[in-house]
Amino acid sequence: MSRPTDAWRAEHDSFARLLDIFSREVDRFHAGEHPDYELMRDVLTYLRHFPERTHHPREDVAFARLLQYDRSLEPVVSRFLQEHRVIGEAARAAQALLEAVEGDEFVAREEVEAACATLLVYYRHHLAGENSLVLPLAAKHLTPADWDAVGRAVSAATDPLFGDQVDERYRELRERIEAKARR
Numbered sequence: 455m456s457r458p459t460d461a462w463r464a465e466h467d468s469f470a471r472l473l474d475i476f477s478r479e480v481d482r483f484h485a486g487e488h489p490d491y492e493l494m495r496d497v498l499t500y501l502r503h504f505p506e507r508t509h510h511p512r513e514d515v516a517f518a519r520l521l522q523y524d525r526s527l528e529p530v531v532s533r534f535l536q537e538h539r540v541i542g543e544a545a546r547a548a549q550a551l552l553e554a555v556e557g558d559e560f561v562a563r564e565e566v567e568a569a570c571a572t573l574l575v576y577y578r579h580h581l582a583g584e585n586s587l588v589l590p591l592a593a594k595h596l597t598p599a600d601w602d603a604v605g606r607a608v609s610a611a612t613d614p615l616f617g618d619q620v621d622e623r624y625r626e627l628r629e630r631i632e633a634k635a636r637r
């Protein structure tokens with residue numbers, strides 16, 4: 455039987471796959487090759503919007519419920535909530551720089567690489583932290599009623615990338631993900 459935390463972890467795995475794709479393009483940029491800017495933009499657009507609308511609101515409820523069981527988790531929860539703002543800002547900054555590069559504005563390569571690396575490090579660290587720290591606590595404390603509340607945090611939202619109906623703009627990215635899975 456699948457547990458509620460399985461779906462949560464599966465979303466983290468999806469985000470991690472996107473970060474891997476993004477990372478590969480950053481490596482190409484670092485090597486002086488021409489990365490697939492469109493693909494990078496699609497990854498960032500997705501990561502800036504979809505988790506913001508669905509994943510994070512559900513986590514907000516799960517975190518709040520966890521605190522009801524254990525107030526000592528306050529510093530941990532506030533750290534993860536702060537990280538949501540940090541990864542959002544890091545993605546925005548990386549996207550702005552990549553758009554500037556694409557628009558032929560002068561941007562130092564180091565600045566672009568630093569912004570992309572910062573995003574990758576923060577995001578991966580955030581996912582790893584939630585997987586190792588938050589999910590086991592949620593599995594231990596949250597009741598079916600809590601999980602219902604987590605589910606109700608967001609009205610049924612279709613995932614434009616990993617869902618059954620892939621949004622036109624994410625078609626290439628989805629194909630890349632599936633090709634990678636087949637390897």
Ligand SMILES: [Fe+2]
Nearest residue numbers: 513534538584
């Ligand atoms: Fe999170």
Ligand SMILES: [Fe+2]
Nearest residue numbers: 466509513584
């Ligand atoms: Fe998360």
